[in-house]
Amino acid sequence: DGGITQSPKYLFRKEGQNVTLSCEQNLNHDAMYWYRQDPGQGLRLIYYSQIVNDFQKGDIAEGYSVSREKKESFPLTVTSAQKNPTAFYLCASIPRQANYGYTFGSGTRLTVV
Amino acid sequence: QKEVEQNSGPLSVPEGAIASLNCTYSDRVSQSFFWYRQYSGKSPELIMSIYSNGDKEDGRFTAQLNKASQYVSLLIRDSQPSDSATYLCAVRSGTGGGNKLTFGTGTQLKVEL
Numbered sequence: 001d002g003g004i005t006q007s008p009k010y011l012f013r014k015e016g017q018n019v020t021l022s023c024e025q026n027l028n029h030d031a032m033y034w035y036r037q038d039p040g041q042g043l044r045l046i047y048y049s050q051i052v053n054d055f056q057k058g059d060i061a062e063g064y065s066v067s068r069e070k071k072e073s074f075p076l077t078v079t080s081a082q083k084n085p086t087a088f089y090l091c092a093s094i095p096r097q098a099n100y101g102y103t104f105g106s107g108t109r110l111t112v113v
Numbered sequence: 114q115k116e117v118e119q120n121s122g123p124l125s126v127p128e129g130a131i132a133s134l135n136c137t138y139s140d141r142v143s144q145s146f147f148w149y150r151q152y153s154g155k156s157p158e159l160i161m162s163i164y165s166n167g168d169k170e171d172g173r174f175t176a177q178l179n180k181a182s183q184y185v186s187l188l189i190r191d192s193q194p195s196d197s198a199t200y201l202c203a204v205r206s207g208t209g210g211g212n213k214l215t216f217g218t219g220t221q222l223k224v225e226l
Binding site for chain 1 (some may be wrong): 117120135142143145147149155157158162164193203205211212213214215216217218219
């Protein structure tokens, strides 16, 4: 079955630690996106990538980094510079230039402990 | 000014009634509009897309678009308790790159027995 797989489902981060969230898709989609969701704030765009080896900052990129070495994979690293990382992180994908809605992964819930 | 605005709710309707959810957007060149349903703790699920003025029906759901007034709405007929969720409005602008979606903060719908 085609889809987007995010892992882990739950992640706990200690202060000052970097953590990486995985996003893998087998839909052959070119474009991939990372969003963050906080209660009452909707989804906010962190980073996106339209092709391999290229990515752009979204609205809230500070404290995050990404890579796009393979078409199927778009991992997100939450660095220690992100002061308030506790949130629900969603990965999405779509064929490049397609004019329909995203397919979302099941999400990763990150908590700072 | 928020780019996509929704009333956060909760909107409470009795079972069997029509639920009406509204969304306004600020970018006049927006081209594509989407409604997502999100159950608590889950990722958003695309339920409706609309691209031109007027109504689009799919089962119990009807999306309505009025580009002149910059609003899009979702009607849910014969509301069921399983429709209780948060509904996110998303808009794709006609300008800029990345095929990005901008989301509203969502309206919580509660369907009461």
